[in-house]
Amino acid sequence: MNTRKRLSAMQQSPAINPRRVLNANGDAVPEIRSRLGGSRHAELSHVEKGNPACVIGTGQRCEHALVDAELNRRLATYEATVRGRFTRIVDTLKAISAEQHELDFVVRAQRMALDRLGFELPADLLAEAWVSGLNLRALHSYCIFRSFKTCIDQVDTDQAPWRERVVLDAAFITSCGYHTLDVSPCADGRLQGLLPFVLRLAPNENVFVKAYAGAMFDIESDMGDWSARELERLTGVIPNGESLNYLKLAVYHFSSSHACSQGCAAHGSNDKLAIESALGRLNELRSAIDNTYGVGAAPEILLIGLDTDLDALRIHLPDANGDLNPYRYVDTGALYRDTLGLSRDTARAAIADVVARTETADGWAEGQGRMNDGMLRLVLALAEANLSQIEYVIQHHAGRYVVIGHDEAFICAGEATNYVQMRNKYYYAHLETVEEGAADMDVGVKIFTELNVKHGLAVPVLVHFYYSSRVPGSRARALLRARRVKAATLARYPVLAAQGLINCQMAVSDRHGTERCGFVEDNVADAGH
Template sequence: MLAGRQKRAGQLGQARSNRVRTAADVARRQRFATGNVARLRSDSHPLTNAAENDALHAYESRSKAAFDKIEPVLKEIAQYQHDNNFVVKAQELGRLLLSLELPSHLLENTWIAPLDMGKLYAWCVFETFQLFADEFYSEKPLAQKSDAGFQGFIESCGFHTLDFSPCADGRLAHTISYVLRLPYKGVRRKSYAGAMFDVEDSLQKWVEVEHKRLSESIPNSASEPTRYLKAAVYHYSSSLPDQEGCAAHGSDAVKAAEGAMSRLLAFQQGVQNSFCCGASIDLMLIGIDTDNDVIRIHCPDTNGNPDGENYIDAQEVYDATRHANPGDSERVISELIAQKNPAISSEFNKGLVKFMARLLFNNISQIDYVRNYFNGCYSDIGHQERFIGMGIGFEEVQLRNLTYFAYLKTVEQNAIDVDVGIMIFTGLNIKRGLPAPVVIRYDYHGNVPGARARAVAKVECLQQAMMARFPQQTQQGLIQTMLVVRDCSADNSIEVVGGSTQPGEVGGRH
């Protein structure tokens, strides 16, 4: 059943190669991949958590398989659409192969009008996403035993809050749980195209966090000398740097790093200018090679801010600690960081170095994850997202290339994030006549009166704005939507409140 998706990936790759790849690019990629495969045959790194890797891979594989079998199964179902007992046959196949009860309103009357396969496809993606989210909140497949001590660890590094903004690209959606191996509940994650995060949004979060520290001593008392850490995560592709880097920065890694850095500095300046009396935050700039998940962390300069040109690469750390004793790992990695930049050894940066060492240590497991399960380089080095997630929320999406995020409150204010998403899905789906499935989402706090009703109004409003921004695709049924809300105070799963694939809804061919 996966053959269709792989074939599709191959076709997409072929289409791209006709357009942008040169023979030199392909040769370079082959050399790159061959080198990794050769290294792969050796044993795993002594610092790698093999059991965690196995569990993460099992979760990733089965979650993605559920999405990837939709297209081949629907192709099979399509063959029977003119049969007398089509609805019965389609339901049988849906139950057997997708574990889904297909919607009768999309299966009936196929003797009059052709089956709306695009809408049925989107419905299956949405239903699969709902099952995926339900499992995430009920079974907690990514929870780790070590999560409980995480807040104590970050406070020992001098921080009380971690606020990360990766690029919205789906190839970074697993940044927290996989690439950096941090507990998703312990890190605020808000994704933006090009990691160009909303400074005002972060400022608002900072005020909220500091207020809670003052009034409730949560997560710790305001008298503790800890700081708010804001990190931006950009990305690049080492094998195809000019084609598979960050779409929002024209595939230019330097521009991606500079763009993210400019937002970090603006946020820091914003905090200092708005709240004097020594108020400040710490900054971190991280790059991810989306081919193999190797990170680079920019070293702090003498002011403690990330140095755009000086960074430590996790592959160097991986190689240098190849025979390290796990008990010495933190010291060895800290020494490597200090060698890289003497400015870093000052007392001022001690906590930051400790945190950097932890991230580099954790990334060693992820480097082996890609080496062991993907031959050292993902086969889908480009976009292969299964749907767009738009709005506020999506804590449950911690997997690579599953979702393109557009974190926004209004389509108009974050139009670039939405446009990049539709551009990506034009290449993945729309060009082939398949719709872009868009999950429109708004999380709310159920303890605030009227919050759910406002969240529902918000997703309806976002849906209208999407239809207005992309009228042609909407008219042709090439953008399909599902509207969901979630009470994030109750730790419940998502609640579906509407969408274009529901009976009698707009957003498709009629």
């Protein structure tokens, strides 16, 4: 059976539905396509586009010996739970809108919202509906923010099943010789699930994630982060820090099916530019730290490319000097395909052999010797772990995501809320001020002009900053920053603001306490800290 027929049979089979995900009860539910339905996003026909690693069909189950099937099941349940809180919004608002001229409209609307979404709607927006009509733009943004807040409030319960299963944790990172893994992916929402899904890394105190458009992280800011961790290492705050190093990881992305339109927006979907820019930024960071603190002080670096259609990786291999090469990498999609059907030990040995042969490649991929043992251990673990995500996409998303482009629910501006990590939940604009992060914000607004504004909905912007309850006045300063960013955002996009097509919600989180994404209104005074 050829690929086209196999995919067709797969989609018709009642026994194997590759688009299924599991709900909280473990029952199969249909995969969620786009938030608003229809075909307004870049979508692929799965009859035409399968996964080059494996296609489920007659005689082919796509079950790799190194894949953690139980972890995949738990992540699928988690994904269905989180996405389910958002997919009910549009239908609920449509149902509420149909009732807006009834005498007991407010009571009916609140009952429907509470029953279907789990929270009530702003009473003033409902009470004014009989005069000027229901403000669905404002209500939609409100529901997006509240649904996200519910996800954060439930994060410990939602994530507990899969967190206990992930083996790439803080102890593992330490065993590879690193006290810190500093990750800078592109701010694109398709990379939001990078840690738990794509890399199968447990979020922990040794892993820091700050996303930037095009993975173009700020050199000075990263030098500050490195300096802070170096101080902790030298003062003994980091256990066994004297023998550990700092690792900086940049993650670019590309689309294997729509390379010229669904790649990195910050680089104009130019894959070559995305790779060279991320690698250039990594090398600049090394040079900056060596030039400032002495040769040899710089952290180790690693570069990874993500195919956002399939969640397969290109892991670029450092040489003995720690130098990276755009052409020296292993492709985990190819590793999955070439080791499928082998036993665990045989598959693991085959992957190690591919890595070893890639390290000694000549020509454009040539390097100066082999990477150090700790880096090798990490690379092999990341490659093996990603096989589970490749199979996850095969089993639960028909091999390739239906929506291969943007489908984020909102923009998060300021500092990212890293509590909920899942593909296309939000677009992140890292900034201290709107002027400083104008490029990131403009990319985000451009994306949401297509996603929301063209369909009459507003751009929801969550302005979020962290504070430390250990530092006097920290919360008040975080609120002040949030208010400045909110005001500057509305001022930067005056046409959208005037038409009610951009809505901002401010929130703050305590790095060392219990407040997580606490919503703050303009007229609420700071409570202290």
